Amino acid sequence: MTTSTTGSQLLASAAGLDAADPLAVLRERFVPGDGELIAYLDGNSLGRPLIATREHLFRFVDDVWAPRLIRGWDEGWMDSPLTLGDALGALTLGAAAGQTVVADSTTVMLYKLCRAAVCARPGRRQIVLDTENFPTDRYVLEGIAAETGTQLVWIEPDPLEGVTADEVAAVVGPDTALVVLSHVAFKSGFLADTPAITRIAHAAGALVLWDLCHSAGVVPVELDAWDVDLAVGCTYKYLNGGPGAPAFGYVASRLQGELRQPVQGWMGHAEPFTMGPGYAPATGMRRFISGTPPVVGMLAMRDMLDLIGEAGLDAVRAKSSALTAYVIDLADELLTPFGVEIATPREAARRGGHVMLTHPSFRELIPALWERGVIPDFRPPQGMRVGLSPLSTSFGEVAAGLALVARLLEERGQGRLISVR
Numbered sequence: 251m252t253t254s255t256t257g258s259q260l261l262a263s264a265a266g267l268d269a270a271d272p273l274a275v276l277r278e279r280f281v282p283g284d285g286e287l288i289a290y291l292d293g294n295s296l297g298r299p300l301i302a303t304r305e306h307l308f309r310f311v312d313d314v315w316a317p318r319l320i321r322g323w324d325e326g327w328m329d330s331p332l333t334l335g336d337a338l339g340a341l342t343l344g345a346a347a348g349q350t351v352v353a354d355s356t357t358v359m360l361y362k363l364c365r366a367a368v369c370a371r372p373g374r375r376q377i378v379l380d381t382e383n384f385p386t387d388r389y390v391l392e393g394i395a396a397e398t399g400t401q402l403v404w405i406e407p408d409p410l411e412g413v414t415a416d417e418v419a420a421v422v423g424p425d426t427a428l429v430v431l432s433h434v435a436f437k438s439g440f441l442a443d444t445p446a447i448t449r450i451a452h453a454a455g456a457l458v459l460w461d462l463c464h465s466a467g468v469v470p471v472e473l474d475a476w477d478v479d480l481a482v483g484c485t486y487k488y489l490n491g492g493p494g495a496p497a498f499g500y501v502a503s504r505l506q507g508e509l510r511q512p513v514q515g516w517m518g519h520a521e522p523f524t525m526g527p528g529y530a531p532a533t534g535m536r537r538f539i540s541g542t543p544p545v546v547g548m549l550a551m552r553d554m555l556d557l558i559g560e561a562g563l564d565a566v567r568a569k570s571s572a573l574t575a576y577v578i579d580l581a582d583e584l585l586t587p588f589g590v591e592i593a594t595p596r597e598a599a600r601r602g603g604h605v606m607l608t609h610p611s612f613r614e615l616i617p618a619l620w621e622r623g624v625i626p627d628f629r630p631p632q633g634m635r636v637g638l639s640p641l642s643t644s645f646g647e648v649a650a651g652l653a654l655v656a657r658l659l660e661e662r663g664q665g666r667l668i669s670v671r
């Protein structure tokens with residue numbers, strides 16, 4: 251038994267795609283996986299470490315932490331949430347300096363900015379969100395609604411299509427304080443029309459917060475040009491900051507003076523070391539910091555920002571689109587005969603950096619893939635998320651990974667039998 255001719259040709263085309271990839275050489279900058287790893291298809295959940303990061307961490311211990319000790323705080327650590335935020339904003343978010351901070355987890359940063367936004371629109375009693383957004387966004391907003399006596403207004407988008415501008419226009423109004431949405435949907439990968447939705451929310455007098463967890467470092471974002479108010483995002487996905495690396499938050503300059511975030515820690519105080527009796531927020535982005543900056547957690551993402559700068563974000567996006575297109579083509583040929591469905595937009599301009607495939611057997615199939623060195627992730631109820639990190643993922647990896655998915659589906663006797671060689 252063999253795959254269809256087109257399926258075999260598609261698998262074989264991976265070598266040519268890798269040979270023609272102008273970014274392929276940069277894959278050597280990453281620490282190789284263990285000998286068992288065949289395909290890492292989860293760079294959208296946790297990016298791989300760079301070789302430069304290994305050295306950077308060693309150097310930090312030997313050259314900075316050990317010799318400088320507490321003096322390090324005056325020699326750059328204290329400002330690192332803002333200096334790193336500026337670099338991240340300039341390179342990946344289209345944000346001018348002074349609007350991005352690196353701190354907390356995404357969940358905590360989301361809480362701080364959303365709570366501040368709702369309190370900055372006191373007459374308005376509604377928060378607009380959607381049922382397809384990441385759980386933490388929904389849960390945090392449930393909590394804020396309970397704390398502030400506001401009401402949640404749910405959009406229920408088509409899971410494949412994501413939230414549209416029309417759906418937002420239908421629910422915002424004079425009572426909307428805040429709209430919270432994801433730029434790239436964490437399951438379907440749908441790319442929202444951020445500029446249009448932001449304009450619609452503003453026309454209703456509301457503020458908008460965009461969750462950029464699945465965009466930062468892979469899909470170019472223009473926060474200033476799109477007139478975005480607030481944004482948050484992860485740095486351990488496409489920014490390769492490492493497990494638990496701190497989040498980033500963006501607050502447009504025009505709003506900073508107006509917003510008062512709720513976790514009033516000493517590091518957001520105008521004069522933290524006077525240690526005075528009451529809280530007085532610092533000016534600018536410093537007021538959105540709460541506690542001691544996670545200095546060690548910020549080291550790895552600097553290396554990835556350097557690499558993205560070297561490659562150019564537009565080139566990263568171009569390879570990302572080619573990788574997701576390749577996944578869709580392979581899935582059409584190798585997996586749909588087994589009943590797999592593609593739950594991501596087919597038009598490249600409407601999707602982010604990952605592809606969602608669905609099948610009733612994926613919950614049990616994915617552990618079997620992991621055992622054999624192919625690592626995507628599972629998202630309920632029956633989704634396999636194939637995450638492509640353009641600077642570390644090869645077309646060959648994608649081919650090997652999806653070929654194994656096809657083989658396991660075949661072994662499980664799902665649908666019509668096709669063997670992949």
Ligand SMILES: Cc1ncc(COP(=O)(O)O)c(C=O)c1O
Pocket residue numbers: 355356357358384386387432436461463464484
């Ligand atoms: C879209 C989205 N928002 C928020 C989060 C929460 O991030 P954290 O767990 O770092 O707070 C995640 C985590 O994966 C995410 O994918």
